[in-house]
Amino acid sequence: MDGFHSTFILLFLTITLIISCGSRAQSSTVVQDVPPSFETPDRPAQIIVGANRTAEYLPLLADKKIGVVANQTSVIFKENAAEGDSSLAFTHLVDSLLSLNIAVTRVFSPEHGFRGLADAGEKVEDGVDLRTGLPIISLYGAHRKPSQEDLLGLDMIVFDIQDVGVRFYTYIATLQLVMEACAEFNIPILVLDRPNPNGHYIDGPTMEPEFTSFLGMTPIPLVYGMSIGEYAQMINEEGWLENGVKAQLNIISSENYSHQSTYSLPLRPSPNLPNDQSINLYPSLGLFEGTHINAGRGTKFQFQRYGAPFLDKNFFSFSYVPESNPGAKSPKQLGSTCFGEDLSNSAHLSKVSLEWLIKAYQHCQEKDAFFNTSGFSKHAGTDQLQKQIEAGLSETEIRATWQTDLEKFAKIRAKYLIYP
Template identity: 60%
Template sequence: MAFLSSFKSTVFLWFLIVSSCGNTEKQPKNNTISQNNPIETPQNKPIIVGANSTQDYIGMLKGKKVGVVANLTSVIFNENGHTHLVDSLLALDIDIKKVFAPEHGFRGQADAGEKVKDGLDTKTGLPLISLYGKNRKPSKALLEDLDIVVFDIQDVGVRFYTFIATLQLVMEACAENDIPIVVLDRPNPNAHYVDGPTMEKEHTGFLGMTTIPLVYGMTIGEYAIMINEEGWLTDKVKADLTVVPLKNYTHDSEYNLPIRPSPNLPNNTSINLYPSLGLLEGTNINAGRGTEFQFQRYGASFLDSTQYHFKYRPKPNFGSKSPKENNKVCYGADLSEIPSMKEVSLRWIIDAYTNTTDKSKFFNTSGFTKHAGTAKLQQQIEAGLSEEEIKATWQEDLKEFKAIRKKHLLYQ
C-alpha cells in the first residue's frame, strides 16, 4: 500500500499522453511517475520547459473553459524568441475565460508588495483577476465558470518569493471546487541545494505557508506534488493535480533565466544571492533596490562609513518607486562579482548589523520574522552568534525536510 500511495501525485508524462492528444475527457487522478524512478536526463541536450511540451497537455484543454495563472515568464520558447503561453493557447483555439495575475501583475510591472488591480489585458482583452490584492485565493464565484486551471510561473526556489504561496492557494481553491489544475514545470535556478532556517507554524503566512526551509531545492512542479501529497492544503484537501515535467533537466543543471522573473531580479547573480540578501528585506538596510544592481549590493546611511570602501545612492527606478534609503548615500558592500553560492550565507547581514551605528534602526522585527520564518534568527544575530553557530541550529530541521523532499523529486 505504501508503494501504491506514492503514485497519487499526478504527473503528466509525455510518452503516456501523445496518443491521447485531442481527448477532452477528464484525465484520471492517478496518472503518475513512480518517485523511485526519476526522469532520465540525456546529456548535452537543451532543457525543455513544461509549457513547450504543448502536445502533452493540449488534449486536456480542448473543449474546456480554461483559467490561466500566469505572468511575464509564462512563455513558450521558439526560433523567434518566445510566445506568451496565453497567446499560444488562444491561437490553438483554447477557450481561455480569464487570467489570474500574481505579485507584480500579468505583465510584470508592479513593485514588490504593490497591490495588483483587476482589469483587462490590453493585448487579448481577457479579464485579469488579481491574486495579489484584496484576494489572494480564487473564490468559488471566480472558478464556477471554469473546467480547468493552468498554472505556469517561473519560480526561483526561495520560500518568501510569493509565487509558491499563490500556487498553494490556487491548488487549494481548485481542490475545494473540484477543478483540475495543470502545473507546467520550469527549472529552479536555486534547486542545487537545501538550506536556511525552517518556517515555524506560528509564523506562516504569504511569505511562507508551509514548514519548509528558506531554500527548498525543488522545481515548482515538484513542490506542487509535495504540498498535495503531504496534506499541506487546508483541511488536507487534495487537488486533481497534473504536472507537465521538464525534459533534459537535473537539479544540478545550469539554467540562465531568459526573462527576469520579477522586476528586482535582473540577472543570475541577483537570483543566486537572493536567498541571502533577501533576508535584508526584513531590515532597514537597502539591498540594491533603486539601483541597477538589485540583490547584488547592500548598504545604508547608518552603517559605519569608516568600515566600507563602497558607497551608492538608491533612487526610484523600474520596480522600486520608493526604495529604502531613497537618495541617501549608503555605505556597504558590492557583491556583483561574487562566485555562485551553494548555501544561504549570513555573513552579510551579520556584517551589516555589526557595523550599524544605531542598532535600534536595523531590524523591522515583524517583517524580519516573516522573512526568516522564525524569531530565533534575529535573537541569534543580536546575541552575537557566529554564522557557524547559527547554521548549526538549522541542521535537524533540514535533515527532516530532506527526507520528505526526497519522496517527491521528479528529477535526479
C-alpha cells in the first residue's frame, strides 16, 4: 500500500505541474521570436525576416522616441505566412510597435509613399497616416534627405523596407541619405534586414561617378547581390556617405537565408512589380525605363513585356495597348498599340540579359526615338552601354567589358556579407 500511495502522489504532482505550466504559458504576454522551423531535405527552414525577430530589437527601442522609415512591405509575418501562402497574415511594423507601447512618433516614406500607392517618380507629399494619426514626412517630395528639423527629438531611426537588389531601385538611395542624416545628427539607425530576391548574383555595368543620381549613388554594379543590411554595412564602412561620416548602425539579420535561397516576396515591393517573374526580369527590362519603350507599365504584366508603336510589327507578332491604371497613371505609349514581346513565361535569370534591349533597338524603325539619352545613362550608370548598342556590339562583347569591374566589386562585397 505504501508503494502504491507514493506512486499515486508522484503521479498527481506531475499532472498538477503540467497543468500549472500550461496555464502559465497560455496567459503569458511576453513577445518572442517566431519559433524556428525544422529543416528537412524536402522542406527548407522557413526564412525569418529581421522584423520578425522582435526579441532581438524591442529592448533597443524601449524608452526611446522612434522614427520609422517604412512602406507597405514593412510588416511582421505570423508564423508560416512568409512561405508564399496567399492567405497572408501579418501586421504592419508601425502598428505592431505602437501596440507594444514603443514610442513611434514619426514615419518617413520613400518613393511610392507609406502605403505604396504612388506612381514611379511621382512626388509624394508630407501628410498624416489616417490609421495611426502619425505625421508622415516624405523622402520623395520636397527633399530626399531628412533635415535636422525632421529628426528633432528622435532617439533612433528604424529602417525596414523590402529591396529587390537593383541599383536604380530607389529604396537603397533613401537608405543612404537617411544614414547620412543620422550620422550628421548623431542618431543611431537600426536596419531590419530582409532577403534580396535577386541576391544570387552580381552583374551589369558598374556606375561611373559622373552618372551619380538618385538612380545610383555608389559605384556598384546594376545587380549587386546583397541584402539591404549588407549594403548598409558596405556604404558605411567604405566611406561612401557624404564627407566620410559613419552612422551608428545596427542590423537585425534574417534567419535561415543564404544568397542561394529562393525567396518569393509575399507583398509587392512597389506597384509595378506584381510577382516573382517581374522582379526577376526587372534588372534587364528596367533598362527600358531609360528609353521610349514601354516595359509593361499600364498593363497587368509590368516588367514582363516590352513594346512600342515604332518597333517593327512584321518582326514582333505580339502586341498590347498600355492603359492608365493604379501605379501607372500615364505610362509610356498610353493608348497606342505596342509591338514587342511577352516574357511572362520566360526562364528564370541569374544574369542581366541584354537580349531584349538589343533586339528592340535592331528592329526599331525610328532609332533616333529609341533612347532617352540622359535617362538611359542614369539607369545604366554609364554612357558606354548606349554607345555599344548603337555600334552594333553583341551581348557577349558588351558583357566582356563589365568583368574587371565586377571582379573588383566582388572583393569589396565579400567583406560585408552577413549570409553565406
